[in-house]
Amino acid sequence: xxxxILEVRNLCAxxxxxxxxxxxxxxxxxxxxxxxxxPNGCGKTTLMRTVSRNHKPSSGQVLLHGKNIFxxxxxxxxxxxxxxxxxxxxxEDITVRTLVNYGRYxxxxxxxxxxxxxxxxxxxxxxxxGMSDYADRKxxxxxxxxxxxxxxxxxxxxxxxxxxxxxxxxxxxxxHQLEIMxxxxxxxxxxKITIIMVLHDINHAARxxxxxxxxxxxxxxxxxxxxxxxxxxxxxxxxxxxxxxxxDQENGTPIFYARKVVQxx
Numbered sequence: 169x170x171x172x173i174l175e176v177r178n179l180c181a182x183x184x185x186x187x188x189x190x191x192x193x194x195x196x197x198x199x200x201x202x203x204x205x206x207p208n209g210c211g212k213t214t215l216m217r218t219v220s221r222n223h224k225p226s227s228g229q230v231l232l233h234g235k236n237i238f239x240x241x242x243x244x245x246x247x248x249x250x251x252x253x254x255x256x257x258x259x260e261d262i263t264v265r266t267l268v269n270y271g272r273y274x275x276x277x278x279x280x281x282x283x284x285x286x287x288x289x290x291x292x293x294x295x296x297x298g299m300s301d302y303a304d305r306k307x308x309x310x311x312x313x314x315x316x317x318x319x320x321x322x323x324x325x326x327x328x329x330x331x332x333x334x335x336x337x338x339x340x341x342x343x344h345q346l347e348i349m350x351x352x353x354x355x356x357x358x359x360k361i362t363i364i365m366v367l368h369d370i371n372h373a374a375r376x377x378x379x380x381x382x383x384x385x386x387x388x389x390x391x392x393x394x395x396x397x398x399x400x401x402x403x404x405x406x407x408x409x410x411x412x413x414x415x416d417q418e419n420g421t422p423i424f425y426a427r428k429v430v431q432x433x
Contacts, residue, residue: 173198173362174219174249174330179228181218188214190386192228198329201356201363203373206383206406212366213254215383216334219364220251246274250328254335254366256319264310264318265303268293271325293325296359297351313344317351324355331355333365337372345369349376370407374398375421382406398422404430 174196182188189211196202204212217223219230221237230237237245250271271293272286294300297317307315316336323331336352337345353376356363367373373380374394382389382397384406390397403411403424408431411424 171198172196173233174364175229175231175234176215176219177229177231179215179218179225179230181214181223181225181228187226188386189218189383192383192388194381194388194391196330196362196364198362199356199360200378201353201365201376202379202381203365203367203377204381204383205367205370205373206389210383211386212383213334216251216332216364216366220249220332221245222251243274246326246328248328249330249332250323250326251332252319252323252334252336254338262307263304264299264307264321265290265294267307267318268299268303268321268325271322274326289325289327293321296324296355297321311344312340313347316340316344316348320348320351320355324359324361328361330362330364333363335366335368337367337369345372352376370398370403371423374423375416375419395422398424 172195176192176194179192180187180190192215204215206212214223218225221242224238232240232245232248268290269282269286272282272289276286294303297320299314299317299321302310302314302318307318310318333352337348340348349372352363352365355361377394379391380394380397381391382402389406390400390402398413403409408429409426410428410430411426414423414425416423
């Protein structure tokens with residue numbers, strides 16, 4: 169039986185007087201892949217920012233191994249949780265190796281330089297993401313897919329238990345989308361990293377996730393395995409579409425084909 173690694177209890181968060189997520193409760197088990205899906209504006213990104221301790225909730229708790237992350241310091245959390253945002257800061261003139269080295273900040277005292285362990289971990293992160301041959305290239309010289317792999321390498325250089333990804337395939341062409349999804353799956357499978365990601369592509373979510381979380385109107389609408397979700401009324405009730413569901417002959421995961429938009433009653 170998998171153990172719960174991260175819990176969200178009755179979480180409410182927003183901006184000023186505008187609530188974005190309301191009374192959200194979720195439990196994430198160690199070693200699984202989770203995808204969070206839902207219409208634009210339903211609270212997916214706010215949930216991820218709050219769970220990663222980048223946004224303070226108005227009420228509720230986020231528990232990492234039973235401890236409230238808002239009572240832990242930044243470096244403590246960063247040794248367990250890495251967050252890759254949808255929009256990353258533009259770093260004009262650094263190499264991939266330098267970027268990945270930033271992932272070691274949680275293990276470094278300000279008065280100390282890079283340790284042998286830091287160097288080994290950076291090499292490991294570059295290797296696991298297929299970026300070793302790009303280590304000395306500037307970030308700006310990379311393609312979109314290569315750049316995303318570099319950012320993922322930086323994230324796993326934190327040696328996290330949990331990797332949070334906010335729309336990791338946005339702005340990528342279809343081949344690079346698949347490349348990134350396969351990399352995420354490999355990191356889960358081989359490195360045992362728990363993955364929690366926001367995805368727009370429901371078929372990607374169904375193919376690569378153990379469980380999917382559907383958000384709607386600032387709440388969790390439903391959570392479950394991909395087959396149970398896509399066979400339910402989620403597509404009609406939340407996304408307002410009718411669809412046919414078939415089975416991927418390679419891996420047995422569900423694939424949906426949208427047929428028409430369902431007009432609001």
